[in-house]
Amino acid sequence: MTKTVTLIKGDGIGPEVVEATQRIIDATGVKIHWEVCEAGANVFKKGLATGIPQETIDSIIRTKVALKGPLETPVGYGEKSANVTLRALFETYANTRPVQNIPGIRTPYSDRAIDFVVVRENVEDLYAGIEYLQTPTTAIGLKLITRKGSEKIIRFAFELARSEGRHKVHCATKANILKLTEGLVKNVFEEVASDYPDIEAQHIIIDNCAHQLVLHPENFDVIVTTNLQGDIISDLASGLIGGLGVAPAANIGDHAAIFEAVHGSAPKYAGKNVINPTAVLLSGVLMLRYLKEFEAAHMIEQSLLYTFGIEKAFTQDLDKVSPLTTTAFTDRIIHNLGKETDFWTPRVYKPLQISPVKDLVDKDSRTTVGVDIYLESPLPAEPLGKSLEEIALPSPFYLKMISSRSVQVYPPIKGITTESVDHYRVRFFRKEGLPAIEDQDILDLIAKLGQTHQWMNMEKLYEFNDVAGFTKAQGES
Numbered sequence: 141m142t143k144t145v146t147l148i149k150g151d152g153i154g155p156e157v158v159e160a161t162q163r164i165i166d167a168t169g170v171k172i173h174w175e176v177c178e179a180g181a182n183v184f185k186k187g188l189a190t191g192i193p194q195e196t197i198d199s200i201i202r203t204k205v206a207l208k209g210p211l212e213t214p215v216g217y218g219e220k221s222a223n224v225t226l227r228a229l230f231e232t233y234a235n236t237r238p239v240q241n242i243p244g245i246r247t248p249y250s251d252r253a254i255d256f257v258v259v260r261e262n263v264e265d266l267y268a269g270i271e272y273l274q275t276p277t278t279a280i281g282l283k284l285i286t287r288k289g290s291e292k293i294i295r296f297a298f299e300l301a302r303s304e305g306r307h308k309v310h311c312a313t314k315a316n317i318l319k320l321t322e323g324l325v326k327n328v329f330e331e332v333a334s335d336y337p338d339i340e341a342q343h344i345i346i347d348n349c350a351h352q353l354v355l356h357p358e359n360f361d362v363i364v365t366t367n368l369q370g371d372i373i374s375d376l377a378s379g380l381i382g383g384l385g386v387a388p389a390a391n392i393g394d395h396a397a398i399f400e401a402v403h404g405s406a407p408k409y410a411g412k413n414v415i416n417p418t419a420v421l422l423s424g425v426l427m428l429r430y431l432k433e434f435e436a437a438h439m440i441e442q443s444l445l446y447t448f449g450i451e452k453a454f455t456q457d458l459d460k461v462s463p464l465t466t467t468a469f470t471d472r473i474i475h476n477l478g479k480e481t482d483f484w485t486p487r488v489y490k491p492l493q494i495s496p497v498k499d500l501v502d503k504d505s506r507t508t509v510g511v512d513i514y515l516e517s518p519l520p521a522e523p524l525g526k527s528l529e530e531i532a533l534p535s536p537f538y539l540k541m542i543s544s545r546s547v548q549v550y551p552p553i554k555g556i557t558t559e560s561v562d563h564y565r566v567r568f569f570r571k572e573g574l575p576a577i578e579d580q581d582i583l584d585l586i587a588k589l590g591q592t593h594q595w596m597n598m599e600k601l602y603e604f605n606d607v608a609g610f611t612k613a614q615g616e617s
């Protein structure tokens with residue numbers, strides 16, 4: 141049966157590597173109808189701020205599968221990356237990046253048995269891109285992590301392990317410092333792991349994970365992590381196996397999947413017929429498996445192994461002495477389709493089953509116990525504190541503390557001098573013995589405070605089942 145795939149050639153080196161991949165996939169005999177669509181630099185330049193025309197969106201809605209080249213956001217056009225927009229529009233929440241040593245490619249790690257997959261959450265975290273300049277000199281960004289998003293990516297990682305016959309999943313987070321955001325991911329990982337008793341589950345602090353990846357990469361099988369951490373460690377991981385020219389990726393969601401290389405548009409090589417198409421080709425292999433075209437995927441993988449491992453034929457990123465052009469390399473891969481090697485035991489891939497998220501959300505009690513108000517003030521902490529205490533006096537609140545850059549500056553911590561800036565977080569708690577805080581209490585406090593101070597933002601302080609849903613400032617008792 142012919143399958144239809146949306147094909148986005150992309151910018152810079154994109155058309156060269158995507159067309160090479162398209163030729164190789166077609167040469168396997170698999171029946172794919174390519175629906176060629178536009179996105180990226182040219183679309184931005186036509187004045188479309190998203191860089192993605194509606195026809196391209198409609199095509200992916202229809203086909204549910206896209207193979208794409210890298211996209212650029214040209215300077216002066218559009219604020220948001222078309223790549224990130226595509227991932228967000230189709231909620232492709234799972235970014236998977238397989239990392240495997242390819243025999244024949246010489247790297248400092250050539251003799252190591254590296255074979256793992258980084259599963260990076262692809263929608264949430266700081267990549268939600270919620271940022272504000274709260275004062276002319278202070279910017280903040282929100283790290284947004286949800287229980288649902290965490291559960292989806294963690295279940296995906298365990299299911300991927302099962303579908304690829306892998307035995308271990310590491311969850312890499314910074315839960316030791318970011319207790320509520322990264323901590324949520326760790327907690328959900330520990331809950332979900334019990335549904336997969338056949339797979340070893342281990343939490344690892346992300347910085348140790350980076351360290352271990354360099355020292356003992358062979359110890360990893362699947363690593364699931366948050367968006368920004370995953371961005372960094374997956375690039376680190378691609379460096380272990382030969383670089384961006386051979387690093388594939390898949391963005392998978394419940395309703396669509398977008399396959400693309402890790403690399404960008406490398407504009408300085410565009411049109412020179414020198415670039416390595418392997419990363420997009422291996423992304424095409426991931427796509428074929430996603431489409432359950434396991435035989436065609438196997439053929440391409442074996443041909444690549446033969447070309448690298450037996451013929452020692454490479455493009456210039458991997459061979460400075462006698463490199464092949466992109467076209468000649470592509471021709472070699474096509475020529476070698478059907479050849480088998482014996483130096484890589486192929487995995488037995490099963491279709492990926494993604495189990496639905498369970499409703500783990502605890503809907504029990506929630507109490508508002510206070511409010512954090514962010515304000516800009518030229519005052520030092522001491523007079524600011526006195527002024528705010530006075531404002532709070534007739535209200536249901538008392539001033540718990542003021543922090544600057546998350547360090548408590550009022551009441552002062554004995555012997556500590558912190559460099560304050562004009563950006564403060566002011567924490568008010570409900571006075572002992574008073575009834576629960578109402579929204580109107582908070583609004584009245586802000587209205588009063590606003591008469592003498594410039595506030596920018598407020599955050600309600602909740603307790604869920606008597607446990608604080610907010611963290612303390614450094615030094616806060």
Ligand code: NAD
Pocket residue numbers: 157209210211212213223384385400401402403404405406407415416417418419457
């Ligand atoms: P890049 O990945 O395009 O290139 C960095 C370097 O990596 C290149 O100079 C080259 O030496 C090497 N390289 C990359 N791909 C290669 C390949 N296939 N074969 C051999 N060597 C390869 O990164 P960049 O220069 O930082 O970004 C260029 C543009 O690409 C930017 O506009 C960026 O926003 C965009 N970008 C897009 C994506 C995407 O579409 N998913 C990802 C990253 C960057």
